[in-house]
Amino acid sequence: MSSIMDEVELLRRIPLFSQIDTNKLKLLVLASERLRYASDQVVMRQGDTGDAAYVIINGKADVVVRSDDDEQVVATLGRNDIIGEIAILCDVPRTATVRATGDLDVLKITKERFIRLLSDFPAVSIGVMRVLADRLARTTHELYSAQAELAARGS
């Protein structure tokens, strides 16, 4: 059983939370839930409504997007990555399925707490924005190359 202080130390090493003072981190620990997933267990499922975001503490997870009958791994996430924030920020269903590959430890933060965190700590907001912007840049880039590839095939 890990006590509150161990968990605070753990959270402090996550870049997103590095700016938060100890006391607030303790509250974050109390308000969140540590969960362990075994290999192949699903953390969230595409299309479900989202009520929490997750921060990976240990292990790896695949992000899988399903379209019709086809499944595609679009990304693999690891330690310190944040998942599930889109659904709770935009009130949309989960945009992808996240599945553990090997043992996976996550910190589950409820929607309400997550939003409170963003409004209390500009640094966390900026961190989350950075993650989202990164993803957008990457997606744009991929979209661009996919379109180029399509155009190349079509011609």
Add this chain to the structure above:
Amino acid sequence: MQDHPSVPDEMEPSLARYIWRHTRAQQVWILFIVLASMPTYFLALDLPKQIVNGPIQGRGFETAETTQTYLTITAPFTDIVLYDGVQLTRTGALALLSAGFLLLVCINGLFKFYINTYKGRLGERMLRRMRYELVDRVLRFPIPQFRKMKAAEVSTMIKDEVEPLGGFIGDAFVLPVFLGGQALTALGFILFQDLWLGMVAAGIVIVQTLFIPRLRRILIKLAKQRQLSARQLSGRVGEIVDGVAAVRTNDTSNWERSEITGRLGKIFLIRYEYYQKKFFIKFINNFLAQVTPFLFYSIGGYLAIRGEINIGQLVAVIAAYKDLPSPVKELIDWDQQRVDVQVKYAQVAEQFSVDAMVDSSLQAPQSEPVPPLTGRIEVANLAVTDDSGAKLIERAAFSADVGEHIGVIGGVNSGAETFVEALARLVPITSGSVQVAGRQLNNLPEAITGRRIAYVGSDGFLAHTSLLDNIIYTLRHAPLRPRPAAEDDDASQARLLAQTETLLSGNTPLDIDDDWIDYESAGVSDMDDLIERVLDLLALVEMDGDIHDFGLLSSVDTERFPELADSILVARARMREKLSDSGLSAHVEPFDPDRYNSEATIAENLFFGRATGKEFLDAGAYAHPYARKILADTGLDEKLFAIGVQIARTMHELFADVSADDPLFDQFDFFRPEDMGLYQAALTRLGEASFAGAPADLRDMFLKLPFLYAEPRHRFGLLDDDLRADIVAARKAFRDNYPEDLAGAIAFYDPAAYNTAASIEDNVIFGRIASGIAEAPERIRALVLEILADLGLDRTIRRAGLYFDVGTAGKRLSQAQRQKVNVARALIKKPDLLLFNRGLAGLDPRTQATLQKRIMDLAAGKQDKPFGLIWVVSQPRMAEDFGRVLVFKDGILIEDGNPQELKKNGGYFARLLH
């Protein structure tokens, strides 16, 4: 079958006549006893005077040797001496007279005891009769009457408003006769002494008896208002309770407060005025009573001075008059009470005198089986109008076989629902006729309609009892088998007394403790079969999953299911195997007597069981003397106190800036936000003091905190291995010395025994599901279900689920569940005709279609004998499967025929389908 006492249709408007009719003989008897008690009563009044005058003051005992004769008995009205009596000295006489006095006191006491008990019993019997008759009337009210009455008002009338009548009934006739006699005697004596003074006294009494009732009329009016406003108040309170959802969701609680305040204010004013008037009348009354002696003193004195009457006469008159006011006053008080109860009674009688009550012969109990209903339903010229005169159905004509399957279509207010309600006799027919099997529907006894016809409406009302009882309710028409004979003499005596009293109060002799369940019409032979049938029907309405859950989450009544506990233990063992086989052992931390269960709270670890009484429930457990003793003996109190201080410090440190409404507080059920200030002050007061040095109140405050602390939930990191070992040691001490008188307070965890306080599911798991493992609860649940199914326990668990308590008006069930239960209870009595009035409206369309199909299959005779259906569908499409449809529009039956043909013909039905 015993005779059913019939309650007259008309309520007797006069209370006096009502009482006289039912208690004539008893009233005469009690009067006789009262009169019989009079001689000893007057003797007891007279004797003290004799004692004082004779032996004490020594009159007649002038010397020590003088004796007097006592106890001489002469034959009445003659001088013949039957017994010469005894000669007694002064002390002897004192002893005899004192002993006589004591004897008279005893006799009078016994008379009083007998009279009061007799009167009380008489009153209670009448009260019982009256209440029974009122309820009987409610059961026979025409249905529309219930739209005008508030349940709370009816119950307050039956319960509260007739209550004072019980106390009055015993005195209804005896008191006026007795007091009137006393008053007349005194008056006669005065008249005898002096005609003129006597006439003056009589005149005043006459003025009193004429004048006071006049004044009282206004009191009667106020009393009526008082009663009415109090009844309306209880009606309103009932409305608030029933409509609390509307109050809470519309922020109207203050409107309700103000509404109630207004009513209370009105009641206050009425009562205040009532008291003013009442005491004013009392004042007048007392004044008139005092006017007479004034006249005696002034006029009588004047006459005496003038020498027209002698002084001795005047003194005798004044002395006699002293005895007059008391009976007159009591008589007036009695009359006041009479007026009060008469008003109460009349008000109630008025409310319960309703036209068109169901004839009591239609509800006569019938224990013989009722033959099946066959033949035709003939509806001619049927018209139904509502209270306001609006036509709900006009000129409907229809003829069908009882066994036909008919779909009824029509939107809201089309008449479709009214039509089926009229067939169920839930709305009165305004004109036209409805015949079933050759008889007017209105004249059919309820024994036929209630057993051979079933009705399912959309408002599934259930009684506050178990699910099972609610379903078999429809089989309880008459007592069919007497309950087993009483086990001993006392019990059979008690039973006999109960029966006699029931008859004397005119209540129904049908015994609620007999076996009323009509197994035969349900097509089963005993309770076991019946339960199987109930389970089948619940499966038919897709409720088997729900009752399975009820069963899993209920604790087994081991008396009812003696083998289940053992099977659950097998399941528990298998659970352990399965967990380790599938590598899920870490998912559950089992209850092990020798180990601390880290998922459980400190309290649960200490007591190692589940609280069943209040003693060790939740945080309050710290205060129990036995718990305190064990904590002190094992030295754990000091350690837990230290933990409590740490908890308070940590809470203070962490939550100082957190707002009180933060949901974070929710997980600290032992520490409310409002405690923050208290504990901050306590910490300051405590300073560095240890447990030994802390004042008692601080000890309590801090000792209480750790009880509900569980490490995985609260994560303060306060427990170390030593403390865990100490708690396990204290657990053993707690268990070993557990006092017998606390036996019901805790159901201890025992790996080898079924825990009676825990649910079936918890008993199988027998441990706590580990936190921090994703989906652990779901996986464990699935495993429990799998194991129980493998052991073949599903049926038994469902049986256990049948004892689920449905709550007031069935509110612990969802609307859909209530409707399903209503369908099941309609089907269990195997009706010949099922009237179905949007009875599945709360269900999703898919389930509605499935259930309709299943019930139609059942009605077609696929499993059992076929029966007829008249079914109001919620979607026109759902009527296509019926052999015949009736289409209603604006109160008129516009189409009647085979759905396929109607579809082809392109009428209204065809249009509804598109």
